Amino acid sequence: MAGMTHNLSSQCRACGAPIVAFMSFGRMPIANGFLKAEEISDEYFFELAPAFCDRCGMFQIMEQPRPEKMFHEQYAFFSSTSHYMQAHFAAFADVIMKEILAGRSDPFVVECGSNDGIMLRHFHDKSIRHLGIEPSANVADVARRLGVCTISAFFNRKLADDIVSEHGRADAILAANVMCHIPDLPGVAVGVQRLLKPDGIFVFEDPYLGDMIAKTSYDQIYDEHVFIFSVNSVMRAFADYGLELVDVAPQITHGGSMRYSLAPKGSRKVAPVVAEQLKKEQAQGLDKAETYARFKKNCESSRSRLMQALDNMRRDGKRVVGYGATSKSTTVTNYCGITPDHVEFISDTTPIKQGKLSPGAHIPVKPYSEFVRDYPDYALLFAWNHAAEIREKEQTFIAAGGRWIVYVPDVSIVA
Ligand SMILES: [Zn+2]
Numbered sequence: 380m381a382g383m384t385h386n387l388s389s390q391c392r393a394c395g396a397p398i399v400a401f402m403s404f405g406r407m408p409i410a411n412g413f414l415k416a417e418e419i420s421d422e423y424f425f426e427l428a429p430a431f432c433d434r435c436g437m438f439q440i441m442e443q444p445r446p447e448k449m450f451h452e453q454y455a456f457f458s459s460t461s462h463y464m465q466a467h468f469a470a471f472a473d474v475i476m477k478e479i480l481a482g483r484s485d486p487f488v489v490e491c492g493s494n495d496g497i498m499l500r501h502f503h504d505k506s507i508r509h510l511g512i513e514p515s516a517n518v519a520d521v522a523r524r525l526g527v528c529t530i531s532a533f534f535n536r537k538l539a540d541d542i543v544s545e546h547g548r549a550d551a552i553l554a555a556n557v558m559c560h561i562p563d564l565p566g567v568a569v570g571v572q573r574l575l576k577p578d579g580i581f582v583f584e585d586p587y588l589g590d591m592i593a594k595t596s597y598d599q600i601y602d603e604h605v606f607i608f609s610v611n612s613v614m615r616a617f618a619d620y621g622l623e624l625v626d627v628a629p630q631i632t633h634g635g636s637m638r639y640s641l642a643p644k645g646s647r648k649v650a651p652v653v654a655e656q657l658k659k660e661q662a663q664g665l666d667k668a669e670t671y672a673r674f675k676k677n678c679e680s681s682r683s684r685l686m687q688a689l690d691n692m693r694r695d696g697k698r699v700v701g702y703g704a705t706s707k708s709t710t711v712t713n714y715c716g717i718t719p720d721h722v723e724f725i726s727d728t729t730p731i732k733q734g735k736l737s738p739g740a741h742i743p744v745k746p747y748s749e750f751v752r753d754y755p756d757y758a759l760l761f762a763w764n765h766a767a768e769i770r771e772k773e774q775t776f777i778a779a780g781g782r783w784i785v786y787v788p789d790v791s792i793v794a
Pocket of ligand 1: 391392393394395396432433434435436437
């Protein structure tokens, strides 16, 4: 991989200013690219390197694999497998119905990246006109079987125009953990502008930069997350397209997210919390290069402490199993150099991942029953963003003497 880091200057996807990577996580496979042993020789790698744009404040990765490599027919992530996320999206839908749609005649809701219908099913249940846009065909099929209207496509200006001519403009455009996936942010902004009614609202949520920096949760950075947004960067990115940031609301999902509400400029009052959150970001130094230099050091320190713990456990003959074959775990295993010698297998309840190997590190993925059958000494909690739900579920593991290895916000061994 000689010379790989020499090609890491580019242009900001949001504003076009020159940007340079402030660090590299090295050679990285597709985060959700779980593979069979015979596919190892064809495995795709790219260099995962983040940059921060001085001009507009946008945090982004320099190189992103083509979307077809990431969201394909066999895409393995189904939102509804988590009960916690089900409750989260029921509440999200409820807020939209009560605060935005109430009193409107025949409202129309569009969701970008509607996954398996985890949110839109609630609109379907209330007979509210809706349309889901989900590029992964197998995931979209699950939504259709629930009766959720879904098309398999990528959101852009052309699709927005097609939707307007077929269904009319939208009262609400929603997205959860999707906007940060789309590299052509200006294209999305134009699409939203054209699809939204003059009194409509665009509400989306994504992992939040402030949380990632504060917790050193560098595993938020992987191929699908081309941006990690902040209030400042979202406000600026959409302002040029006539969309004003009118509200923000921190969320605990995905290890710390932010919900952003944007509306055609001047159509709604801007909530005071927007200015408050901008002040917090300045106090945290999210607009300063030195913050990212410190983040890089914190990542390196997290990596060496995690590997020291795993090396010690291996030397002591302890069994370590990974818990949750998450997309996030791909950054951790590959950046840290975790191998099947450190982690015997990764337990995961998603059938499509079982019997395969983890991307890059090639740790076997086994069904959850294998974890329960013979508890290991330690479980490396890759699904740390679901820690509360998991630790409650796995009390028998702890009672049997098992311990969790966590690495966010710090590397530690916990009961
Ligand atoms: Zn920029």
